[in-house]
Amino acid sequence: MSDAANPPVDDVANEGNDDALGAFASGVETTEQFPLQVEGLRKSFGGITAVDGASFEVEAGTLTGLIGPNGAGKSTTFNLITGMLKPDSGTVTFNGEDITGLEPHEIANRGMVRTFQIARELSDMTVLENMMLAPKQQRGEKLWRSVAPVVRDDVREQEEELLERVWEVLDFFDIDHIAHEYAGNLSGGQRKLLEMARALLTDPDMLLLDEPFAGVNPTLEKKLLTHIHELREQGYTFLLVEHDMDLIMNNCEHVIVLHQGKVLTEGTPDDIRSNEDVIEAYLGGNV
Amino acid sequence: MSVRDDIAARIPGGDAGLIVLILASAYLLYILAGIGLGYDLRGQLNSIATLTFYIGIFAMLSLALNLHWGYTGLFNIGIVGFMAVGVYVMALVSKPVFVAGGAAQVGGLGLPLWVGIIAGMLAAAILGLVVALPALRLRADYLAIVTIAMSEIVRFSFLSGNLQEFNLFGTKVGFGGGSGLILDFVPPLEALFRSVGLWGVYLGFVEAFQAIVPRNPKPVVDGLIYGALLLGFVAVYFWLLKRTGESPFGRVLKAIREDEDVANALGKNTDGFKIKSFMLGCALMGLAGILWLMPQGAVTPNFFRPRVTFFVWIALIIGGAGSNTGSVLGGAVFAAVLYQGPRYFQNLVGTVFPNLDSPSGFGQAISPLISQFDPVPLLLYTVDSIRQLQLVVMGLVLIWLMHNRPEGLLGHRKETASVISLDRPKSMTAADGGTDGEVRTDGGVTEDDSTAAVEGGASDE
Numbered sequence: 001m002s003d004a005a006n007p008p009v010d011d012v013a014n015e016g017n018d019d020a021l022g023a024f025a026s027g028v029e030t031t032e033q034f035p036l037q038v039e040g041l042r043k044s045f046g047g048i049t050a051v052d053g054a055s056f057e058v059e060a061g062t063l064t065g066l067i068g069p070n071g072a073g074k075s076t077t078f079n080l081i082t083g084m085l086k087p088d089s090g091t092v093t094f095n096g097e098d099i100t101g102l103e104p105h106e107i108a109n110r111g112m113v114r115t116f117q118i119a120r121e122l123s124d125m126t127v128l129e130n131m132m133l134a135p136k137q138q139r140g141e142k143l144w145r146s147v148a149p150v151v152r153d154d155v156r157e158q159e160e161e162l163l164e165r166v167w168e169v170l171d172f173f174d175i176d177h178i179a180h181e182y183a184g185n186l187s188g189g190q191r192k193l194l195e196m197a198r199a200l201l202t203d204p205d206m207l208l209l210d211e212p213f214a215g216v217n218p219t220l221e222k223k224l225l226t227h228i229h230e231l232r233e234q235g236y237t238f239l240l241v242e243h244d245m246d247l248i249m250n251n252c253e254h255v256i257v258l259h260q261g262k263v264l265t266e267g268t269p270d271d272i273r274s275n276e277d278v279i280e281a282y283l284g285g286n287v
Numbered sequence: 288m289s290v291r292d293d294i295a296a297r298i299p300g301g302d303a304g305l306i307v308l309i310l311a312s313a314y315l316l317y318i319l320a321g322i323g324l325g326y327d328l329r330g331q332l333n334s335i336a337t338l339t340f341y342i343g344i345f346a347m348l349s350l351a352l353n354l355h356w357g358y359t360g361l362f363n364i365g366i367v368g369f370m371a372v373g374v375y376v377m378a379l380v381s382k383p384v385f386v387a388g389g390a391a392q393v394g395g396l397g398l399p400l401w402v403g404i405i406a407g408m409l410a411a412a413i414l415g416l417v418v419a420l421p422a423l424r425l426r427a428d429y430l431a432i433v434t435i436a437m438s439e440i441v442r443f444s445f446l447s448g449n450l451q452e453f454n455l456f457g458t459k460v461g462f463g464g465g466s467g468l469i470l471d472f473v474p475p476l477e478a479l480f481r482s483v484g485l486w487g488v489y490l491g492f493v494e495a496f497q498a499i500v501p502r503n504p505k506p507v508v509d510g511l512i513y514g515a516l517l518l519g520f521v522a523v524y525f526w527l528l529k530r531t532g533e534s535p536f537g538r539v540l541k542a543i544r545e546d547e548d549v550a551n552a553l554g555k556n557t558d559g560f561k562i563k564s565f566m567l568g569c570a571l572m573g574l575a576g577i578l579w580l581m582p583q584g585a586v587t588p589n590f591f592r593p594r595v596t597f598f599v600w601i602a603l604i605i606g607g608a609g610s611n612t613g614s615v616l617g618g619a620v621f622a623a624v625l626y627q628g629p630r631y632f633q634n635l636v637g638t639v640f641p642n643l644d645s646p647s648g649f650g651q652a653i654s655p656l657i658s659q660f661d662p663v664p665l666l667l668y669t670v671d672s673i674r675q676l677q678l679v680v681m682g683l684v685l686i687w688l689m690h691n692r693p694e695g696l697l698g699h700r701k702e703t704a705s706v707i708s709l710d711r712p713k714s715m716t717a718a719d720g721g722t723d724g725e726v727r728t729d730g731g732v733t734e735d736d737s738t739a740a741v742e743g744g745a746s747d748e
């Protein structure tokens with residue numbers, strides 16, 4: 001469990017945005033150079049082949065961009081990787097383990113967590129409840145521990161620790177002022193933030209972010225990107241779907257271009273910028 | 288803020304105040320009705336005991352259903368099946384061993400009552416598991432179909448001649464088929480008081496009660512004490528389910544109700560949580576069934592018709608799914624007004640107007656209205672058949688509720704799913720937006736002081 005491993009978070013006096021780091025981070029155990037390897041992934045829905053033999057790898061400690069036109073199969077790829085959909089064929093390897101066909105919760109517990117393109121807040125739960133849900137393997141998730149008199153004190157203790165982390169993250173994401181609000185009452189951008197904050201609270205090794213900045217204001221977007229870079233330097237790995245080309249080009253070390261369910265090309269932002277195929281398929285020739 | 292908030296807000300003590308108020312008015316109404324009916328003290332006490340009995344039973348059932356539906360979003364419409372299995376297994380285990388020539392057609396295993404109760408609850412939970420395993424992996428509506436089918440299968444199984452009697456551990460046991468089972472074990476109160484060595488004390492108390500009810504006070508005292516016992520069970524259910532809901536476990540259940548995929552994507556084994564929640568609720572339904580029928584002396588399969596399931600649903604909807612307090616309230620209101628109420632109303636009308644003779648058929652009731660615009664015969668006929676019309680009345684109440692108060696009396700009170708209050712810990716000061724400027728998310732709702740917002744308070748939109 002991560003909270004035990006957390007370095008004590010700096011206290012009240014030091015307020016800026018750095019203190020939230022301690023709230024998510026517990027170090028990454030990855031030793032693989034490529035924690036995520038996708039091989040020949042294929043998925044069709046009726047007549048549409050959404051993902052058509054995509055293969056790529058994501059290097060540890062990078063912020064890798066996954067781009068492509070609408071309907072290229074990016075979200076479907078995320079669904080296949082995280083177990084929300086079962087691939088027709090192909091394999092997904094995470095930290096050296098074949099995770100193809102595992103249940104989403106099994107994959108999440110191995111340290112790979114995703115956010116959804118259309119934010120899926122738990123509307124009838126408050127922002128705080130949404131956030132408190134996320135941390136993995138909470139003691140009180142065992143029914144008897146939550147009910148039985150003496151052991152419930154252990155649960156309470158852990159809840160208190162979690163609550164501090166949660167409030168730090170809320171502060172960081174600037175959603176502390178809506179902490180008691182029902183998530184269903186949030187604005188579109190706030191939902192996106194909640195979703196990302198919630199995913200980070202599971203303390204993953206790798207995060208798959210599906211258009212996390214859509215609808216988030218530019219200042220906060222910058223702050224979040226800074227934070228992502230900080231986490232990346234600690235060894236966390238990010239795979240980011242995003243349509244904003246400038247954002248991708250300025251922030252990613254590596255970019256994968258998906259087109260009609262296949263990997264069209266991949267490389268550094270500069271490679272991508274100068275690639276004729278990409279320009280034709282995606283950038284519309286005006287870069 | 289909705290109108291509903293105001294109702295509870297205007298009553299001192301909030302939810303607790305509302306519960307006390309509603310219970311007090313229910314009892315008062317029944318006492319007044321008793322006076323109207325000319326009950327003596329004995330009659331009044333019996334009427335109070337019966338009211339308490341049904342309040343207890345429906346509060347328990349509605350609490351158990353709230354765990355399924357209100358917390359986890361599991362659409363169980365086979366409640367009565369779990370009750371039936373609980374009662375029948377309890378009877379099988381605790382009925383005395385068969386003796387030829389005795390009153391009972393079949394015997395049981397002759398084990399103590401508490402063993403039977405635990406066995407009945409376990410059986411209900413296991414039946415829940417068997418039903419849940421295939422159905423929970425499918426979408427919500429499949430569980431509904433499976434559970435209601437199950438409850439009818441259970442009823443027909445107990446009706447069937449094949450299970451009427453069979454041999455178990457060398458003794459003749461069985462479920463009695465259509466003619467039912469005589470519950471010829473030690474009466475529950477006697478078993479309870481004997482087991483704690485207080486039976487003599489209890490009998491002494493009954494003796495003393497003769498001062499109030501001179502003739503044969505035991506049935507009156509039994510009824511009152513059993514009712515009180517049931518309220519004790521309601522308290523235990525409430526405590527158990529409150530702790531279940533206000534915990535990380537309950538948080539996951541709530542998340543499953545909201546969006547199962549999200550809970551799963553955050554690493555929660557949702558199937559496991561659903562099964563646990565379902566089994567716990569089923570065991571509690573089994574126990575409620577046992578407590579309902581244990582003092583009745585006999586049980587027949589046709590008691591367990593699906594209508595009982597819908598009674599429980601109505602109770603939960605009245606109180607408000609999602610709230611334990613609401614469930615208790617809904618159970619009480621249902622028992623007092625919809626379940627017991629019509630009978631009292633009919634008796635009252637009969638007492639106040641003793642010489643009314645109502646038409647004997649619908650034709651005679653309706654024809655004066657059509658021919659002479661005289662509605663009285665129809666009214667009389669309606670009052671006369673109010674018990675048969677009970678289901679119609681319940682349907683109307685449901686429709687009214689759905690239109691005007693879909694969240695029930697207290698449904699808006701969503702109890703926070705955590706062990707502790709989720710306010711900012713005192714050790715942390717409120718952030719003022721950080722050092723890098725006042726970054727507020729788009730569409731920011733309020734100013735900084737909103738951290739003081741009341742929990743559960745919806746924003747004014």
Ligand SMILES: Nc1ncnc2c1ncn2[C@@H]1O[C@H](COP(=O)(O)OP(=O)(O)OP(=O)(O)O)[C@@H](O)[C@H]1O
Binds near residue numbers: 050073
């Ligand atoms: N559940 C589904 N059923 C049927 N078709 C689907 C389903 N999910 C995706 N598709 C189809 O698969 C294709 C790829 O969709 P996907 O959502 O992966 O695209 P995307 O790259 O994420 O696009 P965008 O940038 O617009 O989010 C689309 O043609 C879509 O219609």
Ligand SMILES: [Mg+2]
Binds near residue numbers: 074
């Ligand atoms: Mg997409």
